[in-house]
Amino acid sequence: MWDIFPDMGKAAEEVEVRLAGRLAELRIERGWSLEELAGRSGISRSTLSRLERGEISPTAALLGRLCAVYERTMSRLLAEVESEPPQVVRAGAQQIFRDEETGFVRRSVSPPHPGLRGEVVEGTLRPGADIAYGTPPVPGLEQHIWVLEGAVEITANGHTHTVGAGDCLRFRLWGASRFRCPGPDPVRYAVLAVMP
Template sequence: MRDDDPVDARLATRLAELRAERGWSLDDLAERTGVSRSTLSRAERAEISPTAATLNRLCHVYGRTMSRLLGEVEAAAPAPLLRAADQPVWEDRASGFVRRSVSPPHPGLRGELVEGRLTPGADIAYDRPPVPGLEQHIWLLEGRVEITAEDAGYLLEAGDCLRLRVWGATRFRCPGPGDARYVLAVVLP
């Protein structure tokens, strides 16, 4: 098990719990997600940190947003005020994506804010939303990002905001030359 990142260790435990709660084997989960049994097993043992795309597939079968899943691995329930230093950060090193939960989800609320950062060349494709019909508002603060949602392409530059309801595949790509930093407002349907 990786001891260098406690969030990865807690995430691994929670992923294993979610699968066990449903009575699914690793083979069952692999069939439902399209993720290899080996990758799922290694993620549940914290030998690897799942990529953003893999985590998205897991969130889809478990009916959670990524923020909600990551919020579940935090030690305490979210407080009304969350200082910047205490906001949970998760990184997909393989794709160059850093995700900060600015306002972690709360069971009684439908919205959440996320800060995303993509390094130049980062390209993340999600084959499905974690929750069908998820409403997203993407406000680009810095850089440029190309977003594809269900065959429509958008190039966002600093200050632009894209609003959409996600039913199918999406893709986020940072063409550079610098990082892209954005605020993602997520609203459950």
């Protein structure tokens, strides 16, 4: 279950509908059948069909796989279903994605915008949360991950780093990545991502 624009009810539902439609558009723009997308993403045809019809909400892992296939960051995909983004992104209007299954909460602090190459995301993982992405959303994506509270174990391009409060890990992502919260406390971190 994910939640965009918490406490905004109808607006959140409209964004969910637009996201489902955008996922279908991206597949059609490439001329792919559901079977071909299933092969490229590793997501079953029936799950893809239900996602595109808005019958189910994607988990962070599913959305991450689709973003990789479509060569987009998650923030860019979500920005594509918003109305024209404002220059000042007020705290109450920042998109929030919640994946209850994995314990991941993602706030789009500064979403992608035409003419800007960077975005800022806040991530929170509960103790024991473990999220893996098989491929980067965009090969060579530059990331700066600054831990605000707690500690997180990050694996990127085959190297694992434990990053604590105040530390910053920076790299270009070419391969698989994984974020794990070893606990005992949640971790909260900021990600600055810059498109190549």
